[in-house]
Amino acid sequence: MISGTCFCNAVKYELSAESQMQGLCYCTDCQVVGGSAHWTSYAVAPADFHLVAGSMTAYTYDSGSGREVTRHFCDTCGTQIMVQSDALGVASVNAMTFDDPAAFNPEIAYFTDSAPKWCEINPGLTPFGGE
Ligand SMILES: [Zn+2]
Numbered sequence: 001m002i003s004g005t006c007f008c009n010a011v012k013y014e015l016s017a018e019s020q021m022q023g024l025c026y027c028t029d030c031q032v033v034g035g036s037a038h039w040t041s042y043a044v045a046p047a048d049f050h051l052v053a054g055s056m057t058a059y060t061y062d063s064g065s066g067r068e069v070t071r072h073f074c075d076t077c078g079t080q081i082m083v084q085s086d087a088l089g090v091a092s093v094n095a096m097t098f099d100d101p102a103a104f105n106p107e108i109a110y111f112t113d114s115a116p117k118w119c120e121i122n123p124g125l126t127p128f129g130g131e
């Protein structure tokens with residue numbers, strides 16, 4: 001089972017399923033929130049994400065496509081743990097918080113149109129989505 005921990009160790013979670021979609025998201029929302037060229041997305045069904053310690057703050061907004069998205073952050077240190085879209089039935093978990101980093105094997109590159117000019121996108125990733 002995959003487990004993860006936030007930066008300050010307050011939030012701990014477990015995933016009760018393996019992901020069928022692992023990728024890097026280059027959308028501008030992920031860039032602003034994370035201070036990085038991309039988000040490391042390990043997508044599972046929302047019901048497969050289990051918070052086992054700590055608490056999270058939720059921020060819900062319209063993603064621009066008419067779908068509500070909720071980003072969940074550790075209450076104490078602010079690490080973004082998970083991005084949830086009930087419309088899509090997806091919980092995109094921050095793979096950089098995995099206790100075992102080897103559990104993340106990205107295959108998809110989301111929204112590469114908005115990738116920063118200075119970053120190189122791994123040509124081995126399959127592009128998905130656009131502006
Ligand atoms: Zn924390």
Ligand SMILES: [Zn+2]
Binds near residue numbers: 025027029
């Ligand atoms: Zn994104």
